[in-house]
Amino acid sequence: MRVDRALVVGAGIGGLAAGIALARQGVDVEIVEVKPDARVLGVGINQPGNALRALDTLGVLDEVIAAGFTFGGNEFRDWKDTPIVYVPSGLGDDRVPPNVAISRAALGEILRKAAIRAGARVQYGVTVDELTESPWDVTVRLSDGRRTAYDLVAAFDGMRSPMRRRLFGTAYEPEFTGYSVWRMPLPRLRSLHGLVAFQGDRVKGGLIPLSDELMYLLLVTPEPGNPRHEPREFGRLLAERLAGFSGPLGWIRDRIEGPAGIVYSPLMQCRVPKPWHRGHVIVLGDAAHTAVPHLTQGAAMALEDAIVLADEIAVDRPLDASLTAVADLRFNRVRLVTDVSRAILDGEMAITARELPGAAADMRMELPSQVAFVENQLNAPYRSAHTRRARVRAVAKAGSGVTGH
Numbered sequence: 001m002r003v004d005r006a007l008v009v010g011a012g013i014g015g016l017a018a019g020i021a022l023a024r025q026g027v028d029v030e031i032v033e034v035k036p037d038a039r040v041l042g043v044g045i046n047q048p049g050n051a052l053r054a055l056d057t058l059g060v061l062d063e064v065i066a067a068g069f070t071f072g073g074n075e076f077r078d079w080k081d082t083p084i085v086y087v088p089s090g091l092g093d094d095r096v097p098p099n100v101a102i103s104r105a106a107l108g109e110i111l112r113k114a115a116i117r118a119g120a121r122v123q124y125g126v127t128v129d130e131l132t133e134s135p136w137d138v139t140v141r142l143s144d145g146r147r148t149a150y151d152l153v154a155a156f157d158g159m160r161s162p163m164r165r166r167l168f169g170t171a172y173e174p175e176f177t178g179y180s181v182w183r184m185p186l187p188r189l190r191s192l193h194g195l196v197a198f199q200g201d202r203v204k205g206g207l208i209p210l211s212d213e214l215m216y217l218l219l220v221t222p223e224p225g226n227p228r229h230e231p232r233e234f235g236r237l238l239a240e241r242l243a244g245f246s247g248p249l250g251w252i253r254d255r256i257e258g259p260a261g262i263v264y265s266p267l268m269q270c271r272v273p274k275p276w277h278r279g280h281v282i283v284l285g286d287a288a289h290t291a292v293p294h295l296t297q298g299a300a301m302a303l304e305d306a307i308v309l310a311d312e313i314a315v316d317r318p319l320d321a322s323l324t325a326v327a328d329l330r331f332n333r334v335r336l337v338t339d340v341s342r343a344i345l346d347g348e349m350a351i352t353a354r355e356l357p358g359a360a361a362d363m364r365m366e367l368p369s370q371v372a373f374v375e376n377q378l379n380a381p382y383r384s385a386h387t388r389r390a391r392v393r394a395v396a397k398a399g400s401g402v403t404g405h
């Protein structure tokens with residue numbers, strides 16, 4: 001079945017990427033976003049090599065590199081600022097660096113502009129009110145009153161996805177992990193040239209550069225019972241939770257003056273089993289699989305989902321087979337990310353101050369090979385063989401080199 005007209009629900013990272021990938025294939029794409037405008041909340045986001053490769057496929061790699069901060073591996077220290085181990089990253093290749101951290105606003109704006117350039121229409125303040133499936137299409141009543149028939153609805157409506165609930169009920173609601181993350185943008189410390197993590201007593205801090213001028217601080221903490229903290233108290237609460245740190249995090253703690261800029265996010269997780277579609281509607285990105293951010297892979301998974309969706313619906317076969325193929329291609333990869341991210345979170349949060357020297361010795365011994373194992377898989381091709389063959393033929397015809405991804 002040919003997909004001529006598609007609706008994408010959600011103009012976050014995955015939805016905008018789907019808008020680009022589908023529109024570039026000649027699909028008439030409309031993206032609806034419930035938020036009233038294009039403003040992106042939040043702090044920064046790291047884009048590892050496989051995310052950058054997906055952004056390259058979408059044609060925005062150079063813009064992302066120009067707006068962000070490129071770095072290699074990750075440095076681990078303890079909360080007294082004693083070095084533990086530096087783990088170089090094996091992600092990326094000759095074209096794609098291992099990591100680029102970037103502000104969420106900058107990444108959102110790059111993707112939004114690219115979606116519009118590709119021909120997608122983005123509507124803010126609009127959502128889906130009603131869906132009516134028929135054997136040949138799905139009719140959508142939008143909150144602005146329009147009724148339109150689409151060949152495909154791709155829901156990238158995030159972790160709390162209303163579309164997931166429409167398709168699967170409440171069976172796959174995100175679960176609170178017991179931990180939360182505090183984040184705060186700050187002027188970049190001149191000495192910070194990559195991600196530095198600081199392991200403490202059942203707490204982990206970190207600093208990530210976002211540009212020459214900007215960095216952000218993160219702090220992962222146990223928050224039993226998922227309490228609702230008053231935003232006006234964020235400054236005091238973050239400073240309290242940084243109590244045991246010396247070095248840069250201690251220095252920053254002593255200068256926190258109030259809640260301004262601090263973002264608090266409970267860490268949630270969910271994963272919808274295959275298939276991810278019903279009829280003409282599929283859930284993707286965080287709506288289908290929300291990982292804790294310990295591998296910084298959430299956006300990468302949403303970007304790759306978008307590219308694989310566009311690949312698979314271009315294959316001449318019934319839509320049901322194409323949407324089945326999307327989840328088949330994606331499932332093991334997102335399972336790796338959700339499971340490994342969660343294992344890292346649980347492992348780090350179990351380390352007490354007394355155990356820290358032993359844990360540091362283990363990290364020195366084991367972390368480089370563990371990271372290499374996961375990165376090897378993330379660096380592996382993720383698109384279907386027929387797509388890769390088609391690209392090899394296209395690139396060979398154009399007479400340039402082929403990366404195989």
Ligand SMILES: Cc1cc2nc3c(=O)[nH]c(=O)nc-3n(C[C@H](O)[C@H](O)[C@H](O)COP(=O)(O)OP(=O)(O)OC[C@H]3O[C@@H](n4cnc5c(N)ncnc54)[C@H](O)[C@@H]3O)c2cc1C
Pocket residue numbers: 009010011012013014015032033034035044045046047051126127128156157158159161162163181265284285286287293296297298299300302
């Ligand atoms: C603390 C934290 C740190 C993170 N750090 C990283 C990182 O460093 N690197 C990384 O790759 N990932 C990171 N992530 C994860 C990453 O942000 C997500 O995985 C990614 O944004 C998923 O993209 P998405 O498009 O699926 O969802 P989202 O980006 O959440 O977008 C969903 C969109 O759908 C919209 N929407 C919701 N409901 C509706 C509706 N009914 N109708 C229309 N629109 C709707 C929302 O308003 C939103 O704009 C982090 C996550 C957290 C919580």
